[in-house]
Amino acid sequence: MYRPKVLVIGSGGVGTISALSLSHNFKSEVTLVVRSDYDLIMEKGYSIVSCTYGELIGWKPSHLAPSVNDAMEKFGPFDYILVTTKNVPDGPVTCEEIIAPAISTGKEVIILLQNGIDIEKPMLEKFPGHLILSGVSHIGSTYYHGHVENKGMEIVFLGDFQKPSSNPESRLKIEEFISIYHNPGFNKVQVDEDVQKTRWEKLMYNSVFNTISALVDLDVNSIQINNANDELIRPAMQEIMNIARSVGVECDPTFVEKFIHIGDGLFYSPSMCVDMRKKQLMEVEVILGNPIRIAKEQNVYTPILSVVYSLLKMVQFRLKQDRKMFTINQDDFRGNSDHYPYIFENKYKNIK
Amino acid sequence: MYRPKVLVIGSGGVGTISALSLSHNFKSEVTLVVRSDYDLIMEKGYSIVSCTYGELIGWKPSHLAPSVNDAMEKFGPFDYILVTTKNVPDGPVTCEEIIAPAISTGKEVIILLQNGIDIEKPMLEKFPGHLILSGVSHIGSTYYHGHVENKGMEIVFLGDFQKPSSNPESRLKIEEFISIYHNPGFNKVQVDEDVQKTRWEKLMYNSVFNTISALVDLDVNSIQINNANDELIRPAMQEIMNIARSVGVECDPTFVEKFIHIGDGLFYSPSMCVDMRKKQLMEVEVILGNPIRIAKEQNVYTPILSVVYSLLKMVQFRLKQDRKMFTINQDDFRGNSDHYPYIFENKYKNIK
Numbered sequence: 001m002y003r004p005k006v007l008v009i010g011s012g013g014v015g016t017i018s019a020l021s022l023s024h025n026f027k028s029e030v031t032l033v034v035r036s037d038y039d040l041i042m043e044k045g046y047s048i049v050s051c052t053y054g055e056l057i058g059w060k061p062s063h064l065a066p067s068v069n070d071a072m073e074k075f076g077p078f079d080y081i082l083v084t085t086k087n088v089p090d091g092p093v094t095c096e097e098i099i100a101p102a103i104s105t106g107k108e109v110i111i112l113l114q115n116g117i118d119i120e121k122p123m124l125e126k127f128p129g130h131l132i133l134s135g136v137s138h139i140g141s142t143y144y145h146g147h148v149e150n151k152g153m154e155i156v157f158l159g160d161f162q163k164p165s166s167n168p169e170s171r172l173k174i175e176e177f178i179s180i181y182h183n184p185g186f187n188k189v190q191v192d193e194d195v196q197k198t199r200w201e202k203l204m205y206n207s208v209f210n211t212i213s214a215l216v217d218l219d220v221n222s223i224q225i226n227n228a229n230d231e232l233i234r235p236a237m238q239e240i241m242n243i244a245r246s247v248g249v250e251c252d253p254t255f256v257e258k259f260i261h262i263g264d265g266l267f268y269s270p271s272m273c274v275d276m277r278k279k280q281l282m283e284v285e286v287i288l289g290n291p292i293r294i295a296k297e298q299n300v301y302t303p304i305l306s307v308v309y310s311l312l313k314m315v316q317f318r319l320k321q322d323r324k325m326f327t328i329n330q331d332d333f334r335g336n337s338d339h340y341p342y343i344f345e346n347k348y349k350n351i352k
Numbered sequence: 353m354y355r356p357k358v359l360v361i362g363s364g365g366v367g368t369i370s371a372l373s374l375s376h377n378f379k380s381e382v383t384l385v386v387r388s389d390y391d392l393i394m395e396k397g398y399s400i401v402s403c404t405y406g407e408l409i410g411w412k413p414s415h416l417a418p419s420v421n422d423a424m425e426k427f428g429p430f431d432y433i434l435v436t437t438k439n440v441p442d443g444p445v446t447c448e449e450i451i452a453p454a455i456s457t458g459k460e461v462i463i464l465l466q467n468g469i470d471i472e473k474p475m476l477e478k479f480p481g482h483l484i485l486s487g488v489s490h491i492g493s494t495y496y497h498g499h500v501e502n503k504g505m506e507i508v509f510l511g512d513f514q515k516p517s518s519n520p521e522s523r524l525k526i527e528e529f530i531s532i533y534h535n536p537g538f539n540k541v542q543v544d545e546d547v548q549k550t551r552w553e554k555l556m557y558n559s560v561f562n563t564i565s566a567l568v569d570l571d572v573n574s575i576q577i578n579n580a581n582d583e584l585i586r587p588a589m590q591e592i593m594n595i596a597r598s599v600g601v602e603c604d605p606t607f608v609e610k611f612i613h614i615g616d617g618l619f620y621s622p623s624m625c626v627d628m629r630k631k632q633l634m635e636v637e638v639i640l641g642n643p644i645r646i647a648k649e650q651n652v653y654t655p656i657l658s659v660v661y662s663l664l665k666m667v668q669f670r671l672k673q674d675r676k677m678f679t680i681n682q683d684d685f686r687g688n689s690d691h692y693p694y695i696f697e698n699k700y701k702n703i704k
Binding site for chain 2: 212215222307308311313314315318321
C-alpha cells in the first residue's frame with residue numbers, strides 16, 4: 001500500500017498530537033522533528049494523556065529527527081510538510097527558513113497548521129509553485145518535558161489558502177491528507193471551504209483576547225471582570241471584522257458574544273500571555289501586525305488595535321532584549337543627552 | 353521667634369528632603385511621620401547623600417512619629433500638613449483618611465506635594481473651609497531602607513488650587529511657607545501663579561510616559577527606540593493638551609518635544625513603572641483616570657489614552673490581587689461556564 005511520507009515540524013502540544021493522529025491508522029510514514037528534548041524523547045518516548053487516544057507511555061512515531069536537515073537526509077524526501085511551530089517572522093528564524101532543508105522535489109505539499117493571517121505569503125514567495133494548505137486546529141493540548149496532556153478533542157479545518165484554488169491538485173491533496181489524518185471517534189477533520197473566513201474569525205478571538213491578555217498579564221476572565229468588554233473587547237473585535245470586510249471577508253458577527261463567553265469560569269490565559277510569562281517570543285506579527293498592515297492599506301480605522309499593537313511590539317522588544325537577540329549600547333544615546341531638570345530651565349531661570 | 357509647626361507625611365525620597373529643607377533653616381518645628389522603617393530611623397536616623405545638602409549621617413528632624421495619630425498626640429496641632437505620599441484613591445487608604453487625625457483646629461493649611469489632577473477635590477470635600485495648596489516638586493531623590501540619594505536639586509512650585517483664590521489668607525500662607533522652606537543655594541521654591549497649568553503640563557509627561565512605561569515594562573528611551581513617538585507619544589500628549597483646553601487651560605505646546613527628549617540617554621524608568629515592578633499600587637487614577645473622566649464630561653476624544661487607561665486599570669487590578677486586597681472565587685464564575693470547544697458547535701455538528 002502506498003503510504004505518503006509526512007514530515008511534522010514542531011513537537012509541542014499540537015505537533016505531537018498531529019504525529020499521533022497520523023501514526024494511529026498506519027496510513028502514512030511519519031517523521032517528527034524534535035528540536036528540543038530530542039535526547040529525552042529518543043530515550044524514553046512521549047508520555048501522553050489524551051481524552052481520545054487514552055494513556056500512552058513511551059510513544060514514538062516511525063521516525064524522530066533532531067533537525068529538519070537530519071530528517072531530510074535520513075527519511076526524506078517528503079510528500080507533506082506539516083508545520084506546527086509558532087510563527088514568529090520577527091524571531092531568530094522564519095518558518096520559511098525552518099522548512100527550507102525539506103524542500104527538494106518541488107512536489108511537497110506544505111501545510112501551515114498555525115494561527116494568523118497572511119502567513120502563506122512569505123511561504124509562497126520563497127517556494128513558488130508549491131501547494132500551500134491552511135490548517136486551523138482547535139485542540140486543548142500542552143507539552144512539558146516529554147509529557148503531553150491533551151484535554152480537548154483535536155479538530156482540524158484543512159483547506160486551500162486560495163479560493164478558488166489556483167492549484168488543480170489542491171482538492172485531491174486535501175482529501176488525501178484528511179484520509180491519512182482522520183481517525184473517526186478520535187479526532188475530527190473537515191475540508192475548510194473558506195480558509196480566509198475561518199482565519200479571520202479565529203482572529204476575532206486571538207487578535208483581541210490573546211494580545212490584551214499578554215499586555216496586562218491577566219487571564220481572559222479577569223479581563224472581563226474589569227468591565228473591559230464594552231471598553232475594549234467588543235469594539236476591538238468589530239475592528240477585526242471591519243478589516244476582514246475590507247478584503248472581502250464577512251465574519252459571522254455572532255462570534256463576538258460566543259468568544260466573549262467561551263472561557264467563562266475557566267480563568268484561562270491564552271498562548272501569547274503564556275509566552276510572555278515564559279519570556280518567549282509572541283506571535284504578535286501574524287496575529288496582530290498583519291491585520292494592522294492590511295487595515296492601513298485599506299484605510300480601515302482601528303483606534304484600539306493600533307494602540308494595542310504599538311504597545312505589544314514594545315513587549316516583544318523587551319522579550320527579544322531578555323533573550324539577548326540584541327543589546328542596547330546606552331552610550332550611543334548619550335550624545336544628545338540632557339539631564340532631567342534641563343527642560344524646566346525656562347521656568348527655573350527666574351527663580352530666586 | 354514664632355516657628356510654625358509642620359507635619360510632613362510620607363518619608364520617601366521627596367518627603368525626607370522636604371523635612372530636611374524645612375529643618376535646615378530652623379524656621380519651623382518639623383514632625384515627620386515615618387510609617388515604615390520607623391524603628392530603623394528612630395535608632396539610626398537617615399543617611400543622606402544630597403547634591404546640595406551634602407552627606408549627612410544619622411540625620412533626624414525635630415520629631416519623628418510612627419503614625420499621624422501619634423504625631424498629633426505628641427506634637428500637634430500643626431499649622432501646615434505637607435502631604436508627600438503617593439496618591440492612590442483606589443488603594444487601601446485615601447490621602448483624606450491619612451491626614452484626618454491631624455485635623456483639629458480648622459486652621460491647618462494642607463499642602464499636597466503630589467502628582468495628578470483634581471487631587472484637591474476629595475480633600476476639599478472632606479475638609480471644607482480648609483486652605484489647600486498645591487505643591488509640584490521636581491527633584492531626583494530616591495529612598496531605600498534609611499538611605500536617601502538626592503541627585504537633582506529640589507525645585508518646588510507652590511500655589512493655590514483656586515485661581516483667583518477663594519481664601520483671603522492664601523497669599524500670606526504661601527509666602528510664609530516659602531519663607532520657612534526656602535534655602536538659597538540648596539533648593540528653589542517659587543510661587544505658582546497658575547497651579548492648574550503647571551499640573552496639566554506635568555501630566556503631558558506623566559499621563560503618557562509614566563503610563564506606557566508601566567504597561568510595557570520599559571524605560572522611556574527604549575519606548576522611543578521603538579518609534580513610539582509618532583504612533584503614541586506625541587498624539588497622546590496632544591490628547592492631554594486637548595483635555596486641558598476643554599477646562600480652560602492652555603498648555604505650552606513646546607513641552608511636547610522637550611518632554612520627549614528630557615530623558616535622552618538616561619534609560620530612566622518613571623515612578624509608575626517602578627511601582628509596577630515592585631508590585632506596589634500605581635497612581636493611575638490621579639494621573640490618568642481623572643483626566644479621562646474630565647475628557648468624558650467635556651466630550652474630548654482621547655482614542656489613545658482611553659485604551660491606555662483601560663489596560664492600566666487591569667494592571668492595577670493585578671497588583672491589587674497580588675497584594676491580597678481581594679481574591680476571586682473562581683466558583684462564582686462557573687455557573688455559566690462552557691468549556692472551550694463549545695462555541696464551535698455549529699461548525700462541528702456536521703463534521704464526520
